[in-house]
Amino acid sequence: MTPPRVLTIAGSDSGGGAGLQADLRTLFACGVHGTTAVTAITVQNSLGVTGFVEIPPEVVAAQIVAVVTDIGVGAAKTGMLASAGIIEAVADACDQVHIGRSGAIPFVVDPVAASMHGDQLLTDQALEAVRTLLFPRATLVTPNLDEVRLLTGIDVLDRPRQRDAAKALFDLGPRWVLVKGGHMWSDPECLDLLFDGEDFLELPGPRYDTKHTHGSGDTLASSISSRLARGEDVPTAVRFGKDFVVRSVAASYPLGAGVGPVSPLWRLEQA
Numbered sequence: 570m571t572p573p574r575v576l577t578i579a580g581s582d583s584g585g586g587a588g589l590q591a592d593l594r595t596l597f598a599c600g601v602h603g604t605t606a607v608t609a610i611t612v613q614n615s616l617g618v619t620g621f622v623e624i625p626p627e628v629v630a631a632q633i634v635a636v637v638t639d640i641g642v643g644a645a646k647t648g649m650l651a652s653a654g655i656i657e658a659v660a661d662a663c664d665q666v667h668i669g670r671s672g673a674i675p676f677v678v679d680p681v682a683a684s685m686h687g688d689q690l691l692t693d694q695a696l697e698a699v700r701t702l703l704f705p706r707a708t709l710v711t712p713n714l715d716e717v718r719l720l721t722g723i724d725v726l727d728r729p730r731q732r733d734a735a736k737a738l739f740d741l742g743p744r745w746v747l748v749k750g751g752h753m754w755s756d757p758e759c760l761d762l763l764f765d766g767e768d769f770l771e772l773p774g775p776r777y778d779t780k781h782t783h784g785s786g787d788t789l790a791s792s793i794s795s796r797l798a799r800g801e802d803v804p805t806a807v808r809f810g811k812d813f814v815v816r817s818v819a820a821s822y823p824l825g826a827g828v829g830p831v832s833p834l835w836r837l838e839q840a
């Protein structure tokens with residue numbers, strides 16, 4: 570039987586820890602067929618990103634239309650989008666194939682701005698395109714605290730500010746906001762906060778003492794997308810994703826001389 574399908578619109582990480590490689594690994598472990606619209610090719614290893622080339626915007630758009638019109642899609646997610654030109658092309662292509670709030674297909678926007686080493690993966694000019702073109706189309710946005718600061722100017726240092734940030738992000742137009750708490754270094758837990766414009770849902774989790782968390786954001790957004798593609802509602806899919814990423818951080822491993830990746834392989838070992 571054909572499994573559910575999820576489209577990831579993301580960059581390639583040559584080290585295999587994050588980006589579309591992490592997405593495909595996670596989708597496979599979640600029993601979903603993953604398709605890709607590649608946005609950029611990074612030169613990357615466990616020590617960081619030393620460069621990237623962008624894929625021409627029209628080629629990114631053509632990949633989206635090609636896979637959705639033939640293979641179909643139950644949910645789509647974004648990762649690294651690199652430039653305003655690519656974001657504009659993604660927004661147009663998504664409208665064309667009914668991905669996002671105006672269409673029927675759930676759209677998870679992970680507004681990746683930088684790698685965990687601090688290497689920039691999105692131009693400064695593109696932030697405005699994320700705000701005005703992507704957020705209003707999104708079913709769910711999943712920023713980390715650095716991305717929250719870039720998008721809203723709010724420096725989240727504690728849980729009350731995390732709530733303020735969720736409200737400010739909701740005002741940009743997404744249906745749901747998930748403010749991830751992995752970068753709230755003073756917190757002994759990793760608390761992610763889901764907001765629908767009225768109610769908050771707290772998703773507490775442990776903070777494992779490991780530096781090997783490369784790809785945790787991609788793993789979270791992809792595992793959530795895998796459940797949205799099965800027709801689950803957002804809170805149910807987000808609860809699944811949080812549990813999935815926590816287990817994947819617990820199963821992370823060292824790789825190279827720097828930061829190793831989280832691993833969704835625990836799920837296959839359980840099968």
Ligand SMILES: Nc1ncnc2c1ncn2[C@@H]1O[C@H](COP(=O)(O)OP(=O)(O)OP(=O)(O)O)[C@@H](O)[C@H]1O
Nearest residue numbers: 713749750751752759775776777782784785786818
């Ligand atoms: N050390 C940790 N132990 C357990 N869970 C973690 C840890 N670090 C992050 N997480 C969880 O992983 C997910 C991603 O969190 P984070 O806030 O780090 O996003 P991110 O910066 O986009 O991830 P990354 O840049 O590492 O891909 C969240 O659900 C967060 O709570």
Ligand SMILES: Cc1ncc(COP(=O)(O)O)c(N)n1
Nearest residue numbers: 580581587588684685783784
């Ligand atoms: C191609 C690509 N996409 C996303 C990330 C973010 O992942 P992380 O924050 O773990 O470095 C990355 N490093 N590379």
